[in-house]
Amino acid sequence: MSTTAIKGNSHCNWGHKMDYDLSRIDYGICGITYPDTLKILPPSGQKMEQKFAIGDKNGVLQCLSIKDEEPVVQFKTLPGKPITSVQLASSLGTQADKIFTASGNEVKGYTRKGKVFLSIETSLTETITSMCIIGSDLILCSGRIVTYYRDLREYNSYECDDRVLDIAAFASTRVRLLVLIANKGAILLENGKLISRTVISSGPSRLTVPPSTHVTDIIAFYGAVDGRGLGSVVCLGWYFNNGNFHISVGRHDGSIQLYLVDMENFGEKPRLKYTYFCGEPVTSVVGGSVAAEESELLVATFSGRIFGLRSSHFATGAKVPQDILATRRGKLEVEVARLEKQTANEREKYQRNTRSLHAGLSTPPLLDIQYELLGATNDGWQEVRITSAVPLDMLFINSNKKLAMQTDTAAVLSICSSKEAGSDLLASVRCQAGTRRVWVKMREISNSSTESKLEGTRVLIYALPAGAPRVARLVTLKLPALPYYSSHEAVEKEERAWCQLEVSGNFSVAEMTSWLTEVLPGEFPDLLRIRGHAKFKSDNVSTIATIRNIVSNCSVEKSIRVEMSCDIPDNCCLVSFKQLENKFKQEYKKSKDIILKNAISMLDLDSSMNEEGPILCQDYARVWDSRESINETQFEELVETILQWYLDWRTLSLLENFNNESTKLETALRKNVKWMIFLKYSQKNVS
């Protein structure tokens, strides 16, 4: 504690004191934006005020400057393919004032006047998600591939293990590329070769390089998916004010944060100074002197709002004459009134159409909805995040299996009665006014021991916006049967009992891939390469059993004949069990403690609130003292899992399932006695 305080003091010495009371000032609206597509151009000539460029989903690139608090269009392109990346670069020796945009597999270059000086179409198959430009070198990332172009010719390329999220180039005498890879970490490339690798456990999402570092150092900050309680990081930027450097963070939950960074000592943890909440995912946060000489933070959001955050004294103080804001407000009021009238006219025309005898075809554009399904964490919940450009009124969810559900605190979830007394589930999520992002967590209700899983769960989500347009977008999801797995690096340091399943038959790679989506989350980049043959290896016998069930079920549906053979070691349960023996013991203890805690709580001991607390024997006192921390145990789940292993092992080893055998095991597990002996005995007997 005390060391932090001292550090805090020393910080004040190198920076001027600044107030973090920032006000929002809205500049304008563009289309839906992708992450990091807003860039502030360097100042030109005498003027300190900087222009900025923003590209949107409609394919429009605009370059704007702010005059009297109002945006002035410098240039604006025609609509086209969605712009997914915007970068600035310099032609040799000058300022970085060339604007590059990537859309699909195309890259275009614009001068600051809006003249196209470069336009190339690459042979890349996937959309370019990020890029960087060094002199006449162009580095493009699309899918899992980083491609290096020199003088517009492909120079080299590198294929990563997973999707490339972001890239930064460090150019001195040699060019080194820092590449951020989904679920994995970061790698450093030089000349198309891997020279270094780092694993980032929290799942990186975005990186940024501090301005003005020594060119020989490779330093970058990354944002993470898990977001430490807040939303995942969507974009990063830098904000310089009063001699203080801040890293600016824009998150998916709509929060914008400023962290003070010690530029002399990057090892120091950046300190959070400011948080603003704008209500929808933030796609760009960059600092610059946009409206005046004083620096401000320029923000773009998913739905296409562009606004500045600047010190209150500067936003509303003497520097900005009050009438400017009032004029601006007046103008906007007129504009909105005009739009309202126009909309009313169009609305009426639309209504009239519904009564007309001549049926045309109404084809409104698809609602801008983004969604992602996150893999399960160890508690089994899978989370789907839905982001909309317009405020949502409600979600309506249908799944073909019963699921347990949770949702945002800002939304009300109700499981509805369905008329068909089937196994399906209907639920509605009603959102608070202005909700643009909402998450729903789903978990299968575990009755796995009684029925074997034959397919994944299909979930339909209809997203209904609160206002116009009155259309509902359908999002279809597939929850895999085994949601816990995420692809990982192959490590074989431990001794495990591997169970194997081999499948061969007349199926294509695509078919097997689609079957696998029923089982496992995520994509399968390098799992399957051979037609008609697949091999699965796991130390979890239940996993193998599930895959076997699903593959056989799917192949029957497609009427494809497959041969399956299993290789199950006799000691698999025992070996797997040894792996979590300690955990099992812990959880057992915990479950006992909870029973004790509940019993003690029933005594209503704390009503007297003595200073020393109630007088109890040592064991009880320990439970009582830690009553706040012992809340839940996974003991039940563990017992279930182990039992399932045992049953699956018996099934796959073609042994008969005696009911009393598993009952015996269950009793042994629950009492935490002799289970090891039981397993040893039972599995040895077979061999």
Next chain:
Amino acid sequence: MQFSTVQPVFKLELNHKITPEVVTIAKYDGTHPCLTASAGYDKIIIHHPHGGMVSGRAQRSQAHGEVSELNLSQAVIALAAGPLRPDTGRDMLLIGSPTQILAYDVHDNTDLFFKEAPDGVNVITTGFFGKHTETLAIIGGNSSVQAIDWEGNEVFWNVVSGKVCAMITFDFDKDGENELLIGCDDSFIRVLKNNQFIAEIAETGPIMCLSPVNEVRFAYGLANGTIGIYEEGIRLWRVKSKQNALALQWSGDTLACCWSNGRVDWREGTTGRVLRRVQMRANAAAMLLADYRSVGAPDLVCVSDKGEVLGYPPYQENTGFNTATKSKPSEEDLLAITELFNKKQALMVELQHYEANAASGSVSLENLERPASAMPTNTRLQVAILHSPEEACLQLAVSTNNETVVRAALVLAEGIFESGETFIRHPQPKQLRSLLHVPLKPPRDVPVDVHIKALIGYPNSEQFHIFELTKQLPRFAMYQSFTKEVRNKGNSYVTFRITERVQRICIWVNQNFLLEEELNLESEETKELHINLLCLRDQSYLYMDFAADGQVKFSTHDIRLAGDLIQSLAVYLNLTDLQSVAQFPEAEKKLREEMEHVSQIGEMRSRLAAETAERAQLITALLPAAQDAAAYDLREMLNRYKEVVMLNEELLTGCYIRRSTQEQAVTSLKSLHTILQQAVRLRVGKYSKAVVAASRKAVQANNIEALIKIIQVGDSMIT
């Protein structure tokens, strides 16, 4: 909006756990407010920060110097306080236990009165009511309300059809006299004036809190998380939360709402928009208004269940709670600009939608490549409500006028569906049609607004059009008319006389029933009207006969339905008084049974109480004997202790029996009260009031025959 950093103006710890909702603040000495709360089963704590140590029965708490403890031998269910004694300005403490009510003068350490409450005590409130000049204590039980004065005399009594959960005195009809607003667990807010119910407001869940706002407005909170404000009997706004509102208070022109999870928010009075919110460190136990700092204006006093007390001053516009920073006009401009952009963005999205529509208008229907969001422009949605006697429900038929299908239908209606307020139909892909039926089963006879959102498109669309419609179900929608001639209309009926043309009756029928065809009189000369109806819920019959001489007869086995019909008709015809003659053998039989039951239980209770007292006495004698024996004969001691244990077990068994008889008594009393309530509703105005008074007398006298007579003809004393 931010989770605000509002700081409380005062903060204290009681060092006691607090039972939620059993908290009050009272001025026992007439000037200094003292927080009083239940701290556990039978313990009451009184916080007196202004000195004046309470003496007498109360003991100084060991856990807190400024807190006194008061131990009762019974569970504390409700607490209230008020200046009941007319001669002093001091607040008297009212303590409600499951079957009794005790009024205690804390300052003088004397009992004011002690009264049995056989119907239970759920809520106590104090205040002025009607023309009564002194402060009354009003007690809400399981199926009745009762008012008593400071000497414990009953001032009035009435039956309520549900368990009373919230009560306030409030001048509902603005005549300068307070009425009693009663919130019940049967989802009604009822207004009692002059011992007559003058209004009932149907809500969508059990009413958990009520709070006055100003002369014309009051706030309410429901068990399903809804809170809102009524103005002159019309709902101004409501919002719903996942949490339950524990208390509502009007403070500084805002509605402060305290949620059970410890969140407190301040809302704008006219819209319900949240202005500020804070989160307590523990779950909430209470929120009250009191001038706890003695500054001349009441603060909001929030109490958590861990015993933390936080005080907040009244909220002030513009400045919030911070008097230092005032918002500048330019800041206002900035906010307005952001808001205008919000509007502009929404409008632009809508415009784009229409533009895209117009652009694709030329696409012909024959086009094979149908986009994933397409739909014919002249698609319309039609909705009808049909009776379905086979499935004992109403069917909402939702259909389109072309080959598009109803992919899903969401029906939002309150109080109709077993699980929440939304019902969804989402047919299997094979069953997709342009027509979809949604079953509706309103469990009670109140008008319901049914909002329908239907998703219309093609079976494989990726986007569907939302069609919205609202339909009102009339009050008696669950009754289907039939034309068959009926001779035997049963022996259950109510008759009365009205002087009204059948033409007007006809309008009432059309408004309140869902008839396949509107009821039309054959000619102007028609003087009588006969309607036969079938109840979809239980397939029972209802016959309504309006004779030419003004005699009306409603034949149904259901006394409640008869009452509902009479009340509805009386409101429609603006009748102030109505007497009726009723014949409901089912209800009469039930009444006899319940009366019998109640008196039996009464006898059993006194017998059990005597037994318990006897055993308790024995134990008190045996226990010291056993202790004495320890000194000389261990075996003897053991024997005596064994006896004590045995007796103790007997006592415990007795206790269980007593508890279950108590529960039975409450249930019996409740169904008895329900029948009386139904009898009251067969009459209007002074006649219904007379039924209340007469039946109270008859119940107290245990006179079954008189009660039956009252059900049949009302109180015959009044003519």
